[in-house]
Amino acid sequence: MELRQRALEVLCLCDPFKKADAVMQMHAQAAQWRIAPHAPLLPAGTVLPGHPQRPALLHHTAVARRSPATHEGRIILMHAIAHIEFNAINLALDAIWRFDDMPPPYYLDWLQVAGEEGRHFLLIRNWLQAQGHDYGDFPAHQGLWTMCEKTAQDVTARMALVPRTMEARGLDATPQIQAKLRQVGTSDALAAVDVLDIILREEVGHVAIGNHWYRFLCQRNNLEPHSHYTALTQQYEAPRPRPPFNTQARQAAGFTEAEIAWLEQH
Incomplete structure (x- = not known):
């Protein structure tokens, strides 16, 4: 079995539930995959x-606001998180099939991410179904x-701006969200x-994987990680992280004190 071909095949699947099941199965078979160059x-x-x-896919400004104070608001909120998790499955699969010249552990790391994102998606789907809804209802x-x-x-740029920027926002x-739900x-x-x-x-582990491979690539390409990250955020118009930051989770995911201080100043 060849991992990158299978990653592309699953990335092309349109049924979200089959896709989630497929990535979990791929992850369970991690030791059996051959990795093409x-x-x-x-x-x-x-x-x-x-x-x-x-x-239906809308511009982010047209998507309903998601206050957890009402039952419907909680359903819309969790549906939005389900969609993030579905996208995260696709992101992990894309990282596997698309990029050449990476060490084998890179592909296996993103296989782990794909499998775990699939499980996250199905956990939220189960919650939605318990409320009489399903993914796709909003x-x-x-x-x-x-x-x-x-x-x-x-x-x-992918490692800099997807796991350690976009997905790291979820850590914050x-x-x-949990505090509001507990209330x-x-x-x-x-x-x-x-x-x-x-x-x-x-x-936290997924962001750590992004941090690890971003720093690996910077070292391989003789780039200074912090200044290159700043340049990439400007080049690709990445969204600016907003406080408050989950400093403990970010440290656990491999962000340095200097990186956290930079976030807080911007």
């Missing part, structure tokens, strides 16, 4: 990533995938807190 060819006319007809936006497309030609936002105190809200506990713990 070159990316498989993208079939002519293929549009990435494969995604279902629902949810509109969503494609902010994460847009940055994936922007960085398609530069693996260093999740505790605030609500209903059984569905507390069940959502438990799901987010699992996601936050594993997302």
